[in-house]
Amino acid sequence: MIEESTRYFTEKFISLGVSETTAGYLNYLLLGLFLVILCMLADRISRLTMVRIVSTVAAKSKTHWDDILVEKKFFYAVAHLAPVLLIEVLVPIIFKGLPTFVDYVIRLNDVYLIVVVLIMLNRFLNAAQLILSDYQLFKDKPLESYFQLTKIVIGIIATVLILSVLVSKSPIYFFSAAGAMTAVILFVFKDTILGFIASIQLSVNDMIRVGDWVQMDKYGADGDVLEINLTTVKVRNWDKTISTVPTYSFISDSFKNWRGMQETGAxxxxxxxxxxxxxxxxxxxxxxxxxxxxxxxxxxxxxxxxxxxxxxxxxxxxxxxxxxxxxxxxxxxxxxxxxxxxxxxxxxxxxxxxxxxxxxxxxxxxxxxxxxxxxxxxxxxxxxxxxxxxxxxxxxxxxxxxxxxxxxxxxxxxxxxxx
Known part of the structure; x- marks a missing residue:
């Protein structure tokens, strides 16, 4: 069908007095516009259809996790896979006479696929964090720190894969090159690494939890812990101001946790x-x-x-x-x-x-x-x-x-x- 359409449009352009070479390029341009419109329609239809079906099923189900996935727009990201599949299938057929162009388009499509998967994983992790935070077992754990680190690792892997696709080199090549840049990486991610280690120590030793009343005079913090993430701990002071304290400071410096007072009720x-x-x-x-x-x-x-x-x-x-x-x-x-x-x-x-x-x-x-x-x-x-x-x-x-x-x-x- 595509070959017949190509032949038909080429003959039409030639009949209008256009050269055969120019007619071929015009034909490719026309088919390219058609493919772009088709991809936009596929993306739109898949989003509307998938989101409507999933939202209906989630509303009727008794479980809570599917509602959170809908709220975090996870299925919107999944719907973006439709145009990726269309391009992967149709581009080699439509532009088979332009192998170099096909190679570049497929590479860009692979990059887009990696970005879509990255968005899907980020939204899934956001939903998972919200789901786990509802469980009593995880209420006092620094979940945000762990999920932030996971996102950073996934982001680094996605970046390496994108570079690998663009320059046609194995991901191992970039990871081996990163080994030579260890000192630079450690310097750039120093706060992140220290924060992650600190959040693990704080969690394992049960030194601080979300909701604890902590006092750290060095940073002017005296109030309830609102959030523990990878690099900072947010404290809402009694005057309603917010103090941001580096997570590692709760390991390296002294602070007072009033949890014991709250637990004894005295x-x-x-x-x-x-x-x-x-x-x-x-x-x-x-x-x-x-x-x-x-x-x-x-x-x-x-x-x-x-x-x-x-x-x-x-x-x-x-x-x-x-x-x-x-x-x-x-x-x-x-x-x-x-x-x-x-x-x-x-x-x-x-x-x-x-x-x-x-x-x-x-x-x-x-x-x-x-x-x-x-x-x-x-x-x-x-x-x-x-x-x-x-x-x-x-x-x-x-x-x-x-x-x-x-x-x-x-x-x-x-x-x-x-x-």
Missing amino acids: RRIARSIFINIGSVKFASPEMIERFKNIHIISKYVEEKEIEIAKYNQENEVDTSHVSNGRRMTNLGTFRAYAERYLKKHPKVDKNQTIMVRQLEPNEKGVPVQIYCFSSDIAWENYEAIQSDIMDHLLSVVPQFDLQVFQNPSGSDFRKLQGD
């Missing part, structure tokens, strides 16, 4: 109240009686008073001198009060450490540290609980004849001038 409170050393003293009998009226330590004060009296009596301590024997202090009683207050607080986790301890005195006085864990880890609630505890304890300090240390301010100097 968040640490560690605040100190600085007590003026000059206000620390032994508790007088009047102070002890006053302390007995404080509900949560009344029993403690009574038991402590009996314990101290018994000790002094057994050791025949001369209590007429204040430095002899054991005595209660206002600071020690305050620490006992603070500890019992924390243990009774409804928002303090009773299963975690609860402690009120005295740290080493410094130029600001005696630090009394409040150490406990909030049972609510939500940021706003946690801050409210912490503030509520500190508000109360700061307010109750004067009840123990203690003074909170504070650097002198302008109002303090004005009072001195007034005096």
